[in-house]
Amino acid sequence: MKTQLDNALQFHQTALGVQARRQELLASNIANADTPNYKARDVDFASALKGAMGGRFGPLALASTSSRHLTGASGSALDGYVGFRQEFQSSVDGNTVNMDVERAAFAENSIHYEASVTFINSLLRGMQTAITGQ
Protein backbone atom coordinates (compact mmCIF):
# COMPACT_ATOMS: atom_id res chain seq x y z
CA MET A 1 0.00 0.00 0.00
CA LYS A 2 1.30 3.39 -0.93
CA THR A 3 0.90 6.12 1.56
CA GLN A 4 0.67 9.78 0.73
CA LEU A 5 4.22 10.19 1.97
CA ASP A 6 5.40 7.57 -0.53
CA ASN A 7 3.63 9.35 -3.36
CA ALA A 8 5.09 12.68 -2.37
CA LEU A 9 8.60 11.32 -2.14
CA GLN A 10 8.57 8.99 -5.12
CA PHE A 11 9.56 11.55 -7.72
CA HIS A 12 12.55 12.89 -5.81
CA GLN A 13 13.56 9.41 -4.74
CA THR A 14 13.64 8.26 -8.37
CA ALA A 15 15.48 11.41 -9.44
CA LEU A 16 18.05 10.77 -6.72
CA GLY A 17 18.60 7.25 -8.06
CA VAL A 18 19.11 8.49 -11.63
CA GLN A 19 21.45 11.25 -10.44
CA ALA A 20 23.51 8.79 -8.38
CA ARG A 21 23.83 6.54 -11.41
CA ARG A 22 24.84 9.49 -13.59
CA GLN A 23 27.43 10.50 -11.01
CA GLU A 24 28.89 7.00 -11.27
CA LEU A 25 29.10 7.26 -15.07
CA LEU A 26 30.76 10.67 -14.94
CA ALA A 27 33.23 9.40 -12.33
CA SER A 28 34.03 6.53 -14.71
CA ASN A 29 34.70 8.99 -17.51
CA ILE A 30 36.99 11.12 -15.38
CA ALA A 31 38.79 8.06 -13.99
CA ASN A 32 39.46 6.86 -17.54
CA ALA A 33 40.59 10.23 -18.92
CA ASP A 34 43.98 8.70 -19.78
CA THR A 35 42.89 5.23 -20.85
CA PRO A 36 43.48 4.49 -24.55
CA ASN A 37 40.33 3.69 -26.57
CA TYR A 38 37.96 4.50 -23.71
CA LYS A 39 34.71 6.06 -24.94
CA ALA A 40 33.01 8.56 -22.63
CA ARG A 41 29.42 7.71 -21.71
CA ASP A 42 26.54 9.60 -20.20
CA VAL A 43 22.88 9.07 -19.48
CA ASP A 44 20.07 11.14 -21.02
CA PHE A 45 18.70 12.39 -17.73
CA ALA A 46 15.24 13.50 -18.91
CA SER A 47 14.31 10.26 -20.67
CA ALA A 48 15.97 8.11 -17.98
CA LEU A 49 13.94 9.83 -15.27
CA LYS A 50 10.75 9.55 -17.32
CA GLY A 51 11.45 5.87 -17.92
CA ALA A 52 12.30 5.21 -14.28
CA MET A 53 9.10 6.98 -13.17
CA GLY A 54 7.07 4.80 -15.51
CA GLY A 55 8.92 1.68 -14.36
CA ARG A 56 10.16 1.05 -17.89
CA PHE A 57 13.37 -0.84 -18.37
CA GLY A 58 15.03 1.28 -21.03
CA PRO A 59 13.91 2.27 -24.49
CA LEU A 60 14.27 -1.32 -25.72
CA ALA A 61 11.97 -2.84 -23.14
CA LEU A 62 9.84 -5.77 -24.21
CA ALA A 63 6.11 -5.11 -24.34
CA SER A 64 4.34 -7.31 -21.82
CA THR A 65 0.68 -8.12 -21.73
CA SER A 66 0.86 -10.35 -18.69
CA SER A 67 2.49 -9.90 -15.32
CA ARG A 68 4.23 -13.24 -15.85
CA HIS A 69 6.15 -12.02 -18.92
CA LEU A 70 9.89 -11.53 -18.57
CA THR A 71 11.07 -7.94 -18.49
CA GLY A 72 13.91 -8.76 -20.86
CA ALA A 73 16.21 -6.43 -19.02
CA SER A 74 19.37 -7.46 -17.30
CA GLY A 75 21.07 -5.36 -14.69
CA SER A 76 19.77 -1.95 -13.80
CA ALA A 77 16.68 -0.23 -15.13
CA LEU A 78 18.77 2.68 -16.35
CA ASP A 79 21.25 0.73 -18.48
CA GLY A 80 19.13 1.21 -21.59
CA TYR A 81 19.47 4.98 -21.38
CA VAL A 82 23.25 5.07 -21.33
CA GLY A 83 24.82 6.40 -24.50
CA PHE A 84 28.20 7.40 -25.81
CA ARG A 85 29.18 11.02 -25.83
CA GLN A 86 29.77 12.88 -29.10
CA GLU A 87 33.42 13.82 -29.30
CA PHE A 88 34.49 17.36 -30.07
CA GLN A 89 38.14 16.75 -30.79
CA SER A 90 39.48 13.33 -31.59
CA SER A 91 42.64 12.20 -29.85
CA VAL A 92 45.29 9.88 -31.23
CA ASP A 93 44.73 7.17 -28.60
CA GLY A 94 41.01 6.84 -29.36
CA ASN A 95 39.92 8.29 -26.02
CA THR A 96 36.83 10.51 -26.21
CA VAL A 97 36.87 11.96 -22.68
CA ASN A 98 36.79 15.76 -22.73
CA MET A 99 37.83 16.73 -19.22
CA ASP A 100 36.12 20.17 -19.28
CA VAL A 101 32.79 18.69 -20.33
CA GLU A 102 33.04 15.91 -17.77
CA ARG A 103 34.02 18.22 -14.92
CA ALA A 104 31.18 20.60 -15.76
CA ALA A 105 28.68 17.74 -15.98
CA PHE A 106 29.95 16.31 -12.69
CA ALA A 107 29.57 19.65 -10.90
CA GLU A 108 26.13 20.18 -12.42
CA ASN A 109 25.00 16.71 -11.42
CA SER A 110 26.26 17.24 -7.85
CA ILE A 111 24.14 20.38 -7.58
CA HIS A 112 21.11 18.51 -8.92
CA TYR A 113 21.68 15.73 -6.41
CA GLU A 114 21.91 18.21 -3.55
CA ALA A 115 18.77 19.91 -4.83
CA SER A 116 16.88 16.60 -4.74
CA VAL A 117 18.12 15.97 -1.21
CA THR A 118 16.96 19.46 -0.21
CA PHE A 119 13.52 18.85 -1.76
CA ILE A 120 13.16 15.57 0.12
CA ASN A 121 14.22 17.26 3.35
CA SER A 122 11.69 20.06 2.97
CA LEU A 123 8.93 17.58 2.09
CA LEU A 124 9.72 15.60 5.20
CA ARG A 125 9.81 18.77 7.27
CA GLY A 126 6.42 19.73 5.87
CA MET A 127 5.04 16.31 6.78
CA GLN A 128 6.52 16.61 10.24
CA THR A 129 4.82 19.97 10.71
CA ALA A 130 1.52 18.50 9.54
CA ILE A 131 1.83 15.54 11.90
CA THR A 132 2.76 17.50 14.99
CA GLY A 133 0.35 20.32 14.12
CA GLN A 134 2.55 22.99 15.53
Next chain:
Amino acid sequence: MSMLNVFSIAGSALHAQSARLNATASNIANADSVAGPDGQPYRAKQVVFAATPMAGTTTGVGVQVTKVVESAAPGRLNYDPANPAANPEGYVEMSNVNVVEEMTNMISASRAYQTNAEIMNTAKTLMQRTLAIGQ
Protein backbone atom coordinates in the same frame (compact mmCIF):
# COMPACT_ATOMS: atom_id res chain seq x y z
CA MET B 1 24.34 2.08 -3.89
CA SER B 2 25.65 3.94 -6.91
CA MET B 3 27.30 6.61 -4.83
CA LEU B 4 29.55 4.08 -3.13
CA ASN B 5 30.71 2.88 -6.55
CA VAL B 6 32.01 6.37 -7.22
CA PHE B 7 34.49 5.78 -4.41
CA SER B 8 35.78 2.55 -5.92
CA ILE B 9 35.95 4.07 -9.41
CA ALA B 10 37.83 7.18 -8.26
CA GLY B 11 39.95 4.94 -6.01
CA SER B 12 40.99 2.77 -8.95
CA ALA B 13 41.98 5.94 -10.83
CA LEU B 14 44.01 7.18 -7.85
CA HIS B 15 45.78 3.84 -7.72
CA ALA B 16 46.52 3.85 -11.46
CA GLN B 17 47.70 7.46 -11.50
CA SER B 18 49.99 6.89 -8.53
CA ALA B 19 51.50 3.89 -10.35
CA ARG B 20 52.11 6.21 -13.30
CA LEU B 21 53.64 8.81 -10.98
CA ASN B 22 55.85 6.06 -9.52
CA ALA B 23 57.07 5.06 -12.98
CA THR B 24 57.78 8.71 -13.80
CA ALA B 25 59.69 9.18 -10.54
CA SER B 26 61.75 6.09 -11.26
CA ASN B 27 62.47 7.31 -14.81
CA ILE B 28 63.52 10.80 -13.73
CA ALA B 29 65.64 9.41 -10.90
CA ASN B 30 67.44 7.17 -13.38
CA ALA B 31 67.73 9.75 -16.16
CA ASP B 32 71.51 9.79 -15.79
CA SER B 33 72.03 6.17 -14.77
CA VAL B 34 74.63 4.27 -16.72
CA ALA B 35 73.69 0.71 -15.84
CA GLY B 36 70.83 -0.81 -13.89
CA PRO B 37 71.07 -3.78 -11.48
CA ASP B 38 71.30 -6.22 -14.42
CA GLY B 39 74.29 -4.44 -15.96
CA GLN B 40 72.14 -3.05 -18.79
CA PRO B 41 71.42 0.68 -19.20
CA TYR B 42 68.16 1.78 -17.56
CA ARG B 43 65.11 1.71 -19.88
CA ALA B 44 62.31 4.22 -19.40
CA LYS B 45 59.20 2.52 -17.99
CA GLN B 46 55.64 3.44 -18.91
CA VAL B 47 52.44 2.09 -17.39
CA VAL B 48 49.59 0.92 -19.62
CA PHE B 49 46.04 1.82 -18.55
CA ALA B 50 42.95 -0.20 -19.38
CA ALA B 51 39.31 0.31 -18.47
CA THR B 52 37.98 -2.36 -16.12
CA PRO B 53 34.36 -2.98 -15.04
CA MET B 54 33.87 -2.50 -11.30
CA ALA B 55 32.25 -5.18 -9.16
CA GLY B 56 28.63 -4.62 -8.23
CA THR B 57 27.85 -2.18 -11.01
CA THR B 58 26.82 -2.54 -14.63
CA THR B 59 27.76 0.91 -15.89
CA GLY B 60 30.67 1.98 -13.68
CA VAL B 61 34.06 1.51 -15.27
CA GLY B 62 37.26 1.91 -13.30
CA VAL B 63 40.81 1.93 -14.55
CA GLN B 64 43.65 -0.47 -13.91
CA VAL B 65 47.32 -0.76 -14.79
CA THR B 66 47.57 -3.85 -17.02
CA LYS B 67 51.31 -3.84 -17.56
CA VAL B 68 54.48 -1.81 -17.38
CA VAL B 69 56.31 -1.54 -20.69
CA GLU B 70 59.92 -0.54 -21.20
CA SER B 71 60.79 1.93 -23.91
CA ALA B 72 62.74 0.39 -26.78
CA ALA B 73 64.31 3.69 -27.79
CA PRO B 74 68.11 3.60 -28.06
CA GLY B 75 70.00 4.97 -25.08
CA ARG B 76 71.90 8.23 -25.24
CA LEU B 77 75.59 7.79 -26.07
CA ASN B 78 78.02 10.00 -24.16
CA TYR B 79 81.63 10.23 -25.24
CA ASP B 80 83.58 9.60 -22.06
CA PRO B 81 86.57 7.26 -22.65
CA ALA B 82 87.72 7.57 -19.05
CA ASN B 83 84.51 6.00 -17.74
CA PRO B 84 84.92 2.33 -16.77
CA ALA B 85 81.53 1.59 -18.42
CA ALA B 86 82.68 2.96 -21.78
CA ASN B 87 82.62 0.67 -24.85
CA PRO B 88 85.73 0.16 -27.03
CA GLU B 89 84.90 3.30 -29.03
CA GLY B 90 84.84 5.35 -25.82
CA TYR B 91 81.08 5.88 -25.63
CA VAL B 92 79.05 5.28 -22.49
CA GLU B 93 75.45 4.20 -23.07
CA MET B 94 73.16 6.16 -20.77
CA SER B 95 69.46 5.49 -20.04
CA ASN B 96 66.93 6.30 -22.77
CA VAL B 97 64.81 8.52 -20.48
CA ASN B 98 63.49 11.69 -22.12
CA VAL B 99 63.29 14.08 -19.17
CA VAL B 100 60.98 16.56 -20.93
CA GLU B 101 58.52 13.77 -21.72
CA GLU B 102 58.69 12.55 -18.12
CA MET B 103 58.01 16.02 -16.72
CA THR B 104 54.88 16.47 -18.83
CA ASN B 105 53.81 12.95 -17.89
CA MET B 106 54.29 13.84 -14.23
CA ILE B 107 52.18 17.01 -14.49
CA SER B 108 49.43 15.10 -16.30
CA ALA B 109 49.45 12.32 -13.69
CA SER B 110 49.36 14.70 -10.74
CA ARG B 111 46.48 16.70 -12.24
CA ALA B 112 44.53 13.52 -12.93
CA TYR B 113 45.21 12.42 -9.34
CA GLN B 114 43.93 15.76 -8.00
CA THR B 115 40.80 15.56 -10.13
CA ASN B 116 39.95 12.08 -8.89
CA ALA B 117 40.62 13.05 -5.29
CA GLU B 118 38.16 15.89 -5.79
CA ILE B 119 35.61 13.47 -7.24
CA MET B 120 35.92 11.43 -4.05
CA ASN B 121 35.41 14.53 -1.92
CA THR B 122 32.28 15.48 -3.87
CA ALA B 123 30.89 11.95 -3.57
CA LYS B 124 31.60 12.05 0.17
CA THR B 125 29.75 15.36 0.57
CA LEU B 126 26.75 14.04 -1.38
CA MET B 127 26.76 10.84 0.67
CA GLN B 128 26.76 12.85 3.90
CA ARG B 129 23.86 14.97 2.64
CA THR B 130 21.98 11.78 1.82
CA LEU B 131 22.62 10.33 5.26
CA ALA B 132 21.35 13.55 6.84
CA ILE B 133 17.97 13.34 5.07
CA GLY B 134 15.15 13.90 7.53
CA GLN B 135 17.33 15.27 10.30
